[in-house]
Amino acid sequence: MTAASPLRIVHCFRSPVGGIFRHVRDLAEEHAKAGHHVGILCDSSTGGTYEDRLFETIMPHLSLGLTRMPIRRSLGPSDVSAALRTYKQIKELQPDVLHGHGAKGGAFVRLIGSRLRVSKSRVARLYSPHGGSLHYDRDKLRGRVYFAIERLLERWTDSLVFVSDYERQTYTTKIGSPRAPWRLIHNGLRTHEFEPVETVSDAVDFLYIGMMRDLKGPDVFIEALRRAEQISGRPLRGVMVGDGDDQPRYQSRIDAMGMGSRLTMRPAMPAREAFSLARTVVIPSRAESMPYIVLEAVAAGKPVISTRVGGIPEILGKDFEAFVEPGDAEELANVMVRSITDVGWLSHAMPEPAAFRSQFSAVAMAEAMSNLYQDCLAGQA
Structure with missing residues (x-):
């Protein structure tokens, strides 16, 4: 230019x-x-x-x-x-x-x-x-x-x-x-965003990051995490990062399910800072166009589980193995469980880094x- x-x-x-x-x-x-x-x-x-x-x-x-x-x-x-x-x-x-x-x-x-x-x-x-x-x-x-x-x-x-x-x-x-x-x-994305993000020593299993509104699926994330615990037979940890008017409703649901010690909420922060908090990023949106958060997560080297909505298949590939249907907490829970029990599966399913960088x-x-x-x-x- x-x-x-x-x-x-x-x-x-x-x-x-x-x-x-x-x-x-x-x-x-x-x-x-x-x-x-x-x-x-x-x-x-x-x-x-x-x-x-x-x-x-x-x-x-x-x-x-x-x-x-x-x-x-x-x-x-x-x-x-x-x-x-x-x-x-x-x-x-x-x-x-x-x-x-x-x-x-x-x-x-x-x-x-x-x-x-x-x-x-x-x-x-x-x-x-x-x-x-x-x-x-x-x-x-x-x-x-x-x-x-x-x-x-x-x-x-x-x-x-x-x-x-x-x-x-x-x-x-x-x-x-x-x-x-x-x-x-x-x-x-900018050049520095293609540098890998390392997870912190006490990283949780799953991250939701985005607006706190049903369109983006935080309610589905909460339900899926609880169901994933039941399927795997062990406690799992998550963190939800973002702001929005519906945040108190989601916190009430977490408290009612007795998950407050394992699933925490934090205010909006830079995406790369949030990525360091968890091993896997979950995108449970009911609707999207071309979400930056998916681009940022892939560029940062984070494994991603996502709904098959909007332009996300243009980012992850139409045959991406970790796609789930929007609003389906049961299917999302099963993929979350596979990501923690089938070591290396999700990382190998992610887009090839060089091709991804040249496109975005x-x-x-x-x-x-x-x-x-x-x-x-x-x-x-």
Whole structure:
């Protein structure tokens, strides 16, 4: 990637947590290193101290600054005032590229970018769903409303960007074949993340890491760990790392099952720090797009057990032996037991490191994205 034609790039998304935030941080860092000017606009009501620390690490790369304001998750009247404030902020930044992530960020940048074009400002409008509205059911009213909005917004989109082929297929199934240009650009990791992570001396058996909400399957992880103890006939230990409004409910279930001494909860922390706490990472999600946590775990040399959802098969391989069906605690428990009784099985089932590294690089991801930005501005997307 070169800095021959530096761009002014603004990323807009709602919640600064999870995979979207990680994706934007990686793009911002790589593009800033290449000489581009980058800014972020996102919600001010989500995220905690952990996310605040992440913002501190990315600030040196944000020459266009960080703007935070209240942006609600659901559609509502407050979106009008939020959109007006967003328009004012973005107009002052004079961007070449507006890249929206998630449903709300995607709607804002396409509407605002189109308004800027009316004012004779040439700005590229890109949208990455990252799951977002694609999680809704097309057979329900809310889903039909969201999908109709997505279809309408395509006419003001210079390019859709999918992070997995699964996401593209889901978009086609629920919304229809894209009428706007699109590209597939996989998520990528930074060089240091491909270094193996050593486990601590008192590492537990299994790690859950992610948002504390049912969509990500922490409830299934709890039930499966207990069932794995019953199947194996011995106590097992686990740790759950992450934040979320449902955390008290999960803690209550753990306490009710008498597992409090063997299954502990810890607040959100850097993934590589969490990986050191356990021998095996479990991804029990009911739905995903292209989750960074799976990429990070594989790159760190951690064995992974995962549900077969979203773009995860594009990471682990469609024939990966440690896949389980989402929501099936019994099947997950059996695979967990095999991972501790069949020595070496899970490690040998993981992707080949060199091929994995060549496919999922943050540098390659950022370069492909930069090329797409330039093509959009040249009308060649």
